Amino acid sequence: MAIVDTAIDGIHYFLSLTLTQQITILVVVPFVYNLLSQFIYSLRKDRVPMVFYWIPWVGSAVQFGQQPYEFFEDCRKKYGDIFSFMLLGKVMTVYLGPKGHEFIFNAKLSDVSAEDAYKHLTTPVFGKGVIYDCPNSRLMEQKKFAKFALTTDSFKQYVPKIREEILSYFTNDVSFKLKERDHGVASVMKTQPEITIFTASRSLFGDEMRKQFDRSFAQLYADLDKGFTPVNFVFPNLPLPHYWKRDAAQQKISAHYMKEIKRRRELGDLDPKRDLIDSLLIHSTYKDGVKMTDQEIANLLIGILMGGQHTSASTSAWFLLHLGEKPDLQDDIYNEICALLKEKGGDLNDLTYEDLQKLPLINNTIKETLRMHMPLHSIFRKVMNPLLVPNTKYVIPRGHYVLVSPGYAHTSERWFENQDDFNPKRWDTDAAKANAVSFNSADEVDYGFGKVSKGVSSPYLPFGGGRHRCIGEQFAYVQLGTILTTYIYNLKWTSKVPNVDYQSMVTLPELPADIVWEKRETCMI
Structure with missing residues (x-):
């Protein structure tokens, strides 16, 4: 009940703000959360390097969608053959070159799924x-x-x-x-x-x-x-x-x-x-x-x-x-x-x-x-x-x-x-x-x-x-x-x-x- 009461109080407080203040919160909070989550992600040594992105959810969709091979090559020069990027809410891990072909095409059926992807x-x-x-x-x-x-x-x-x-x-x-x-x-x-x-x-x-x-x-x-x-x-x-x-x-x-x-x-x-x-x-x-x-x-x-x-x-x-x-x-x-x-x-x-x-x-x-x-x-x-x-x-x-x-x-x-x-x-x-x-x-x-x-x-x-x-x-x-x-x-x-x-x-x-x-x-x- 305490959590529900706190949520209700938060909604009431938000609604009491001016329209300008409400818009500022709706815009700023996702950006702050996005930057904070990327920073925490970067500290993990068990995660593939993530391509930095400014716009929440959208991520690197524009660069990838316009020129994918150029995007991959730019990322490779910075991170190596293995890197990840945000694509419209989905985290994509890329592995370039023949070793990547082997890793993904011959992965176990229990580990990766084309059916769930497509x-x-x-x-x-x-x-x-x-x-x-x-x-x-x-x-x-x-x-x-x-x-x-x-x-x-x-x-x-x-x-x-x-x-x-x-x-x-x-x-x-x-x-x-x-x-x-x-x-x-x-x-x-x-x-x-x-x-x-x-x-x-x-x-x-x-x-x-x-x-x-x-x-x-x-x-x-x-x-x-x-x-x-x-x-x-x-x-x-x-x-x-x-x-x-x-x-x-x-x-x-x-x-x-x-x-x-x-x-x-x-x-x-x-x-x-x-x-x-x-x-x-x-x-x-x-x-x-x-x-x-x-x-x-x-x-x-x-x-x-x-x-x-x-x-x-x-x-x-x-x-x-x-x-x-x-x-x-x-x-x-x-x-x-x-x-x-x-x-x-x-x-x-x-x-x-x-x-x-x-x-x-x-x-x-x-x-x-x-x-x-x-x-x-x-x-x-x-x-x-x-x-x-x-x-x-x-x-x-x-x-x-x-x-x-x-x-x-x-x-x-x-x-x-x-x-x-x-x-x-x-x-x-x-x-x-x-x-x-x-x-x-x-x-x-x-x-x-x-x-x-x-x-x-x-x-x-x-x-x-x-x-x-x-x-x-x-x-x-x-x-x-x-x-x-x-x-x-x-x-x-x-x-x-x-x-x-x-x-x-x-x-x-x-x-x-x-x-x-x-x-x-x-x-x-």
Whole structure:
């Protein structure tokens, strides 16, 4: 009772003050408390150094949100590879470089959780029961279900379908209209998200589902994509227009998938080798005998396509922009393609999945783009148990977050010489190959969806690592390789590389991001 009486007296006293005095207290007290708490924190030898901040709760959000890699480098110079910062009420502990990759990606499942870090962000976008809205063991099995449609035999079927979609886009889209024009201007932030959606839906979901994907459907995915912003990470549900669009898009896309699932169920004509939808309708029973519901399958389809959308749309946009500044490199790639086709005695339509493996400059261009522009600049985990940082006295408390940034290492001079130079040919050098060797040759582990490399101590990890490593790496190279060969064989272009827009959680080019194109003599349209 004494505490209640004291609180009541305090409220009465506060209300008796003038408005100016009340405002002063409301402003000054949080700032004083903020400075005092940081001072006390700094005295603890078992805590990671904290980046100083003036504004309570907001912390270093502005610096991190505008230029994360510059922010990390500035902090590294002051504190070393391990430091923490306040991000909108959340304490983020950063561990930069390969040792940080190993510490976070290979941390015990009981100690760190991606589900608790991302669930509130991803569930409104993907839907319930999938990805991070389920126990980790379920997610590992869902990845295994999806991998049934990501086989070498599947990739062989996908290449001609992807190429056909791109040529159709070149023919019909207003950015190109190649039957009517021999030159023009295209915004890669319009063309590449659309091409990504159309090619992925055709190859992964089948012809019938592709027919339902038009520009309005691509726009629905763009509305879903807006659900992945820093403000959504902190406030997953607010009464704002982009939240309403996100929710409406999720419901409409889900309804489309449910309609197709129902149609296939009724027909009963299911072939696990035909496409991802059939594969999931057949292979979606967990080890404990529980079957995924049709709604969960529809939600998983959203998640799979969204994952590929981020990677391929941003990566293809970036390699088009970089190549626009390097016409000689375009010619080198063009000559590599033509030399291979000459050996085969055909044109681009004869280029197969196996042929993509014989085009090192194509694959190195993709690899270099992912080095300079890893789609996600930061990856989070929530700490579930006090976590000791190896070889230090630092303990990260339960409820804090750990942050890893392979993209920082990709663009650091500590691991890549001339890191700001877009140079696919760097991957032919022994030094660059060495940067990836630990990732490719380390011991393998099976988290439930097939064996992956356990080693994550490489500075080059464009698809992440550990149990949450992206399963779509091979598909991404098939899709991106087919996109790049089709562009190069039909067009040549110029452009200026814009700055990176870090305001979303995906590293996209700032607008305008245009290419000025013209037909090549080998254009197929």
